Amino acid sequence: xxxxxxxxxxxxxxxxxxxxxxxxxxxxxxxxxxxxxxxxxxxxxxxxxxxxxxxxxxxxxxxxxxxxxxxxxxxxxxxxxxxxxxxxxxxxxxxxxxxxxxxxxxxxxxxxxxxxxxxxxxxxxxxxxxxxxxxxxxxxxxxxxxxxxxxxxxxxxxxxxxxxxxxxxxxxxxxxxxxxxxxxxxxxxxxxxxxxxxxxxxxxxxxxxxxxxxxxxxxxxxxxxxxxxxxxxxxxxxxxxxxxxxxxxxxxxxxxxxxxxxxxxxxxxxxxxxxxxxxxxxxxxxxxxxxxxxxxxxxxxxxxxxxxxxxxxxxxxxxxxxxxxxxxxxxxxxxxxxxxxxxxxxxxxxxxxxxxxxxxxxxxxxxxxxxxxxx
Amino acid sequence: xxxxxxxxxxxxxxxxxxxxxxxxxxxxxxxxxxxxxxxxxxxxxxxxxxxxxxxxxxxxxxxxxxxxxxxxxxxxxxxxxxxxxxxxxxxxxxxxxxxxxxxxxxxxxxxxxxxxxxxxxxxxxxxxxxxxxxxxxxxxxxxxxxxxxxxxxxxxxxxxxxxxxxxxxxxxxxxxxxxxxxxxxxxxxxxxxxxxxxxxxxxxxxxxxxxxxxxxxxxxxxxxxxxxxxxxxxxxxxxxxxxxxxxxxxxxxxxxxxxxxxxxxxxxxxxxxxxxxxxxxxxxxxxxxxxxxxxxxxxxxxxxxxxxxxxxxxxxxxxxxxxxxxxxxxxxxxxxxxxxxxxxxxxxxxxxxxxxxxxxxxxxxxxxxx
Numbered sequence: 054x055x056x057x058x059x060x061x062x063x064x065x066x067x068x069x070x071x072x073x074x075x076x077x078x079x080x081x082x083x084x085x086x087x088x089x090x091x092x093x094x095x096x097x098x099x100x101x102x103x104x105x106x107x108x109x110x111x112x113x114x115x116x117x118x119x120x121x122x123x124x125x126x127x128x129x130x131x132x133x134x135x136x137x138x139x140x141x142x143x144x145x146x147x148x149x150x151x152x153x154x155x156x157x158x159x160x161x162x163x164x165x166x167x168x169x170x171x172x173x174x175x176x177x178x179x180x181x182x183x184x185x186x187x188x189x190x191x192x193x194x195x196x197x198x199x200x201x202x203x204x205x206x207x208x209x210x211x212x213x214x215x216x217x218x219x220x221x222x223x224x225x226x227x228x229x230x231x232x233x234x235x236x237x238x239x240x241x242x243x244x245x246x247x248x249x250x251x252x253x254x255x256x257x258x259x260x261x262x263x264x265x266x267x268x269x270x271x272x273x274x275x276x277x278x279x280x281x282x283x284x285x286x287x288x289x290x291x292x293x294x295x296x297x298x299x300x301x302x303x304x305x306x307x308x309x310x311x312x313x314x315x316x317x318x319x320x321x322x323x324x325x326x327x328x329x330x331x332x333x334x335x336x337x338x339x340x341x342x343x344x345x346x347x348x349x350x351x352x353x354x355x356x357x358x359x360x361x362x363x364x365x366x367x368x369x370x371x372x373x374x375x376x377x378x379x380x381x382x383x384x385x386x387x388x389x390x391x392x393x394x395x396x397x398x399x400x401x402x403x404x405x406x407x408x409x410x411x412x413x414x415x416x417x418x419x420x421x422x423x424x425x426x427x428x
Numbered sequence: 429x430x431x432x433x434x435x436x437x438x439x440x441x442x443x444x445x446x447x448x449x450x451x452x453x454x455x456x457x458x459x460x461x462x463x464x465x466x467x468x469x470x471x472x473x474x475x476x477x478x479x480x481x482x483x484x485x486x487x488x489x490x491x492x493x494x495x496x497x498x499x500x501x502x503x504x505x506x507x508x509x510x511x512x513x514x515x516x517x518x519x520x521x522x523x524x525x526x527x528x529x530x531x532x533x534x535x536x537x538x539x540x541x542x543x544x545x546x547x548x549x550x551x552x553x554x555x556x557x558x559x560x561x562x563x564x565x566x567x568x569x570x571x572x573x574x575x576x577x578x579x580x581x582x583x584x585x586x587x588x589x590x591x592x593x594x595x596x597x598x599x600x601x602x603x604x605x606x607x608x609x610x611x612x613x614x615x616x617x618x619x620x621x622x623x624x625x626x627x628x629x630x631x632x633x634x635x636x637x638x639x640x641x642x643x644x645x646x647x648x649x650x651x652x653x654x655x656x657x658x659x660x661x662x663x664x665x666x667x668x669x670x671x672x673x674x675x676x677x678x679x680x681x682x683x684x685x686x687x688x689x690x691x692x693x694x695x696x697x698x699x700x701x702x703x704x705x706x707x708x709x710x711x712x713x714x715x716x717x718x719x720x721x722x723x724x725x726x727x728x729x730x731x732x733x734x735x736x737x738x739x740x741x742x743x744x745x746x747x748x749x750x751x752x753x754x755x756x757x758x759x760x761x762x763x764x765x766x767x768x769x770x771x772x773x774x775x776x777x778x779x780x781x782x783x784x785x786x787x788x789x790x791x792x793x794x795x796x797x798x
Binding site for chain 2: 096097098144146201205206207208210211212214215216217218219222223225226229343346349350353384386388389391392394395396398399402403405406
């Protein structure tokens with residue numbers, strides 16, 4: 054649209070590139086919101102009231118803002134996980150499972166380590182340890198898929214999905230068995246509460262938003278730095294753009310694929326660890342249902358750019374958080390949010406539809422993931 | 429299918445059946461266990477078989493379809509809702525409501541695959557992302573409508589989920605009757621024949637799935653349509669040069685694939701149980717894809733692979749039946765979460781290619797640019 058014009062000043066050029074990058078996502082959101090309104094109208098609701106509820110519920114008060122940040126925290130981590138894999142030409146549908154693995158191990162370290170050691174640890178050792186172990190286990194969980202991809206060609210899409218089910222079954226097994234909260238009143242599949250020394254402090258008194266949110270923003274910046282300012286980041290992006298060229302240029306493609314998957318899994322694992330140490334103080338079966346898929350939508354909406362991921366995560370968090378207020382005002386079920394999010398994803402993925410509706414010329418660059426099934 | 433893969437399939441099935449016989453032989457005679465296990469295997473392999481056939485048609489034409497899971501879920505939902513509407517709102521008979529339910533399921537599959545075809549063929553979206561969009565859309569829409577149609581403001585059911593008209597009946601194949609004169613008065617003979625008969629008493633979609641395997645094989649490898657389908661999947665430029673309409677062939681095959689996925693969806697809510705719950709497909713669309721890959725993109729091979737997954741699911745079901753007679757040294761078999769891992773781990777092993785390399789169609793997943 055405006056790509057032909059070249060602005061001379063660097064500030065203008067940055068603004069130009071931001072507006073270029075955000076044009077399609079913004080139009081996609083707009084279109085999905087309009088379609089969502091039509092759906093609300095069709096099922097007998099008031100779209101304006103519904104969206105008013107959504108905004109009030111997510112931004113209308115200090116508490117609403119805090120809750121939006123609470124929702125956004127795992128979304129940022131999981132979104133970054135998928136985005137990083139996209140940059141490396143890999144599709145990580147397994148954030149869900151990696152997150153669960155991270156959460157289980159953080160919870161285990163959180164409640165069981167003092168028992169094993171026989172003494173309690175100070176918070177500056179116990180908390181980081183719980184987070185790091187969860188993160189690493191998420192990384193290993195995804196790294197298995199990376200290794201299978203690198204050495205056997207087994208496609209990561211199906212393998213990460215299979216690993217999701219394996220993680221789900223295994224955590225169900227653990228949370229109903231050895232790791233189950235043994236307190237006499239408990240009937241649900243959950244771990245005991247983690248020790249005080251493994252809990253992340255809240256930022257403000259009386260609000261649930263915790264330091265994990267700040268950590269998420271820092272990690273987003275770190276991933277941007279990693280991708281754009283380091284050799285590893287360059288290798289990841291090159292392998293993602295063209296594995297053959299990367300091989301020819303002397304990059305160890307196999308190693309890079311495994312590392313990309315591991316880093317991606319570590320980010321997803323962090324999402325789980327932070328939920329346990331910062332919010333729930335335990336792992337409970339089923340708390341993370343759907344995070345993995347939301348993360349894909351967030352990564353695509355954010356154009357796999359860390360800043361874009363943060364913004365998209367905030368948007369999705371606001372929608373999730375505001376949906377209960379929307380339901381209260383209009384009796385629209387919260388599932389409506391899933392429909393609107395799926396529509397956003399549809400329009401971001403199929404940007405050709407948006408370009409067609411709004412008559413925008415294509416600029417080339419598109420994500421390519423379909424590269425055969427291996428086998 | 430080469431010998432290596434067929435013997436792997438045979439081996440896995442024998443091992444799975446062997447475990448069940450070993451555990452259950454104190455409670456039931458082995459023949460009865462084997463036949464009931466076989467009957468369960470064929471039944472639970474139905475959605476996997478149909479899903480794999482769906483994949484075969486799409487991918488033979490050059491379109492990767494990872495949205496089979498979502499198509500199944502949508503079809504399961506709309507087939508079920510359709511049957512309920514026909515029965516309670518339009519007050520049709522039970523039989524016709526159920527039959528129309530199957531029709532709606534197949535139609536839903538076709539519509540969803542039309543969306544996938546538009547995304548991947550016309551808009552040239554990356555096909556894996558397109559399929560993922562369909563999966564996410566299916567989860568969101570079925571969750572939303574499931575609540576809205578029964579509990580929403582405009583619901584005709586006013587806050588209750590009415591009973592579905594039921595499930596498809598079991599078709600009796602008269603094996604026992606055939607053998608009655610041969611067996612004469614020998615009761616053991618008759619008992620054995622009755623045991624074997626259980627394998628053949630299947631429901632309509634299960635039977636249709638097996639017939640469709642062979643129909644698909646014939647269509648793909650013995651007809652002009654099949655030749656053209658394979659041509660656009662292997663070398664669309666060459667196919668185009670000789671006058672085959674690549675776009676049209678791809679659209680048609682993706683929609684055929686969607687109808688298979690729709691029938692697979694009907695299995696869940698119209699053949700297996702008369703109810704719907706969110707996320708009920710539980711990854712079986714993805715396992716179907718693994719079956720398709722393991723079957724080397726052939727209908728019969730994919731069916732054989734689907735039977736392996738069916739058998740591992742049947743193992744899980746049987747372990748619950750024989751729960752109380754599992755010997756203590758095999759106690760882990762009591763854990764359904766652990767036994768339930770079998771199909772997922774099998775899928776991953778198969779995808780490594782250590783049991784024989786497979787070759788996808790050359791233009792699989794590549795949009796055609798003239």
